[in-house]
Amino acid sequence: MPQSCYSGMWPEESQYHTQYPFYEWDEHNVYSATTLTRPMDEHKYVPPHELLDFDHHPLSAIGKSVPYASELVRRDTSKPMKDWEPEEVIQWFCEEARNSNVDFENIQLPQFSNVNGCKLQNMTLEEFTQKDYHYGKFLYDAVRRYMGREAAFLDDNLPPFNNLRPKDEVIYTDLSDSLGKPALSVIADNDSYNDSDASSHEPFETKPPVIAAKLPGPPGGRRPVGRPPKPTRTKRGNKEKKCGRLWEFIRDLLLKPEYCPSLICWENHEEGIFRFVRSDKVAELWGTIKENPKMTYEKLSRAMRYYYKSQVLQPVLGRRLVYKFGPTARGWRTNNPNFRDSTK
DNA sequence: CTCGGCTTTCCTGATT
DNA sequence: CAATCAGGAAAGCCGA
Numbered sequence: 001m002p003q004s005c006y007s008g009m010w011p012e013e014s015q016y017h018t019q020y021p022f023y024e025w026d027e028h029n030v031y032s033a034t035t036l037t038r039p040m041d042e043h044k045y046v047p048p049h050e051l052l053d054f055d056h057h058p059l060s061a062i063g064k065s066v067p068y069a070s071e072l073v074r075r076d077t078s079k080p081m082k083d084w085e086p087e088e089v090i091q092w093f094c095e096e097a098r099n100s101n102v103d104f105e106n107i108q109l110p111q112f113s114n115v116n117g118c119k120l121q122n123m124t125l126e127e128f129t130q131k132d133y134h135y136g137k138f139l140y141d142a143v144r145r146y147m148g149r150e151a152a153f154l155d156d157n158l159p160p161f162n163n164l165r166p167k168d169e170v171i172y173t174d175l176s177d178s179l180g181k182p183a184l185s186v187i188a189d190n191d192s193y194n195d196s197d198a199s200s201h202e203p204f205e206t207k208p209p210v211i212a213a214k215l216p217g218p219p220g221g222r223r224p225v226g227r228p229p230k231p232t233r234t235k236r237g238n239k240e241k242k243c244g245r246l247w248e249f250i251r252d253l254l255l256k257p258e259y260c261p262s263l264i265c266w267e268n269h270e271e272g273i274f275r276f277v278r279s280d281k282v283a284e285l286w287g288t289i290k291e292n293p294k295m296t297y298e299k300l301s302r303a304m305r306y307y308y309k310s311q312v313l314q315p316v317l318g319r320r321l322v323y324k325f326g327p328t329a330r331g332w333r334t335n336n337p338n339f340r341d342s343t344k
Numbered sequence: 345c346t347c348g349g350c351t352t353t354c355c356t357g358a359t360t
Numbered sequence: 361c362a363a364t365c366a367g368g369a370a371a372g373c374c375g376a
Contacts, residue, residue, distance in 0.1 A: 245350075245351090246350085246351075279363090279364090290351090290352090292352080294352090294353090295352085297363090297364085298353095298354095298363090298364080299351090299352060299353065299354090300352095301364075301365075301366095302351090302352075302353080302354095302365095302366090302367085303350080303351055303352075305365080305366065305367070306350080306351075306367095308366095310349095315365090315366090318360095320359095320360075320363080320364060320365075321363095321364075321365095
């Protein structure tokens with residue numbers, strides 16, 4: 001399931017259920033708050049600065065006052081679109097608008113006040129443009145894209161790791177040279193799923209277990225610092241082909257709807273800020289590519305931090321799991337298929 | 345073979 | 361408390 005880019009925390013006082021204002025359209029077509037009690041897993045609280053710009057909240061756009069920070073509610077991103085309530089549709093519109101650099105204040109949000117997810121999915125392009133002449137097409141396309149991603153992607157219905165080709169077959173291309181073409185397409189693309197070629201690779205899980213070399217260790221009992229030799233050392237003559245660098249792998253994950261935004265997502269595509277959604281899974285993927293089952297996020301993140309020096313990445317202070325592409329990183333500022341409308 | 349770039353591994357300490 | 365972040369240190373891998 002596609003997930004939001006936002007992580008949120010419940011207020012400290014939340015126990016198992018919480019009460020908070022829930023925004024609904026009433027019979028007078030007024031978007032107002034009613035207090036509902038919901039299990040805490042259903043909706044997640046998120047501070048407004050992570051949800052939407054406080055000064056540019058959708059409620060402001062339709063002449064409503066923006067609720068107090070702690071009252072804002074995060075859209076439940078695991079919910080199928082067909083089950084969305086109208087306010088979730090509105091919120092999602094705003095997220096889509098922001099991701100595409102469209103000012104949602106220009107979108108005719110009130111026109112969609114009674115449109116729930118089910119209705120949204122059944123609306124034709126004409127119906128969209130009737131409601132919003134300028135942005136109807138944009139919204140229609142966004143809905144189609146989302147539906148496509150939903151259909152193609154159920155959580156943990158990720159391309160199985162054993163379908164990831166060993167690193168000698170992963171060839172990264174420079175995206176700046178191949179406009180908008182996801183470099184990771186060699187991974188998990190249709191042709192690598194079902195063909196006989198894919199089966200010719202030893203599934204990752206069935207490889208013989210790596211037996212960790214028991215290192216002698218120093219007198220103190222501590223293991224020596226440094227990288228232990230690979231148990232299965234490659235012969236000099238049998239060189240492995242080049243595999244992409246870590247940041248390129250990360251960049252390419254961000255371009256694949258199979259992984260973005262479920263495993264990693266853009267926080268701000270314009271600025272190149274992204275966040276690990278499932279850091280463990282990303283590390284696992286990286287480990288698969290590097291044929292290193294011991295890869296962890298801890299180790300991956302160390303490598304990420306080394307990029308600060310070379311300006312491939314820049315630190316985002318105070319944000320966990322958040323990084324930003326630096327001036328040396330290339331290819332991320334592309335026509336991202338996850339966010340860009342082809343008509344744009 | 346050497347060297348440098350890029351990790352990988354481990355660790356300590358701080359922060360969330 | 362568990363995760364995560366920040367870096368230092370050291371070693372492996374690999375291409376030039």
